[in-house]
Amino acid sequence: MNVMFTEVGYSSYDGANTQPWHWPAIPPVDVGEQADCYEALLSVCRNRPWWKGAFWWNWETDPNAGGLSDMGFTPQNKPAEQVLKDYYITITGDMNDDRKVDHYDVSLFADYWLDQSVVGWPDFNNDKKVNFMDFALLASNWQQSIPPP
Numbered sequence: 681m682n683v684m685f686t687e688v689g690y691s692s693y694d695g696a697n698t699q700p701w702h703w704p705a706i707p708p709v710d711v712g713e714q715a716d717c718y719e720a721l722l723s724v725c726r727n728r729p730w731w732k733g734a735f736w737w738n739w740e741t742d743p744n745a746g747g748l749s750d751m752g753f754t755p756q757n758k759p760a761e762q763v764l765k766d767y768y769i770t771i772t773g774d775m776n777d778d779r780k781v782d783h784y785d786v787s788l789f790a791d792y793w794l795d796q797s798v799v800g801w802p803d804f805n806n807d808k809k810v811n812f813m814d815f816a817l818l819a820s821n822w823q824q825s826i827p828p829p
């Protein structure tokens with residue numbers, strides 16, 4: 681059985697790790713504790729085969745939202761934003777999500793060769809076809825890797 685967490689959020693106050701739902705949050709601000717909460721969930725769940733991800737509450741449309749003095753739920757412009765980036769960063773061509781591009785990825789990519797019904801991955805250039813253009817993008821990252829979070 682696969683599980684997706686349909687809402688996860690941590691406000692940015694000291695104590696959010698025990699009562700992350702508190703709103704309005706109770707001073708003082710602790711954006712580091714919020715980041716620790718993100719790190720805890722991601723580090724524990726990331727490699728669980730049944731875990732298919734989470735919808736994070738919340739992300740504002742304003743790119744300047746959040747910030748180090750904000751006690752709200754958004755991780756924007758706070759240490760938690762970097763935690764998310766560290767976990768979600770990908771390399772084009774990494775088909776098996778192991779943070780490197782190697783022969784395993786080529787093998788998986790080959791299963792989609794010349795497929796014209798693919799939407800998104802592994803159509804890396806989003807032209808609705810899986811062909812040499814996509815292979816070139818994979819190959820441009822050959823043997824590249826990113827460190828674990």
Ligand SMILES: [Ca+2]
Nearest residue numbers: 694695710713
């Ligand atoms: Ca704290």
Ligand SMILES: [Ca+2]
Nearest residue numbers: 774776778780
């Ligand atoms: Ca890979």
Ligand SMILES: [Ca+2]
Nearest residue numbers: 803805807809
């Ligand atoms: Ca393509």
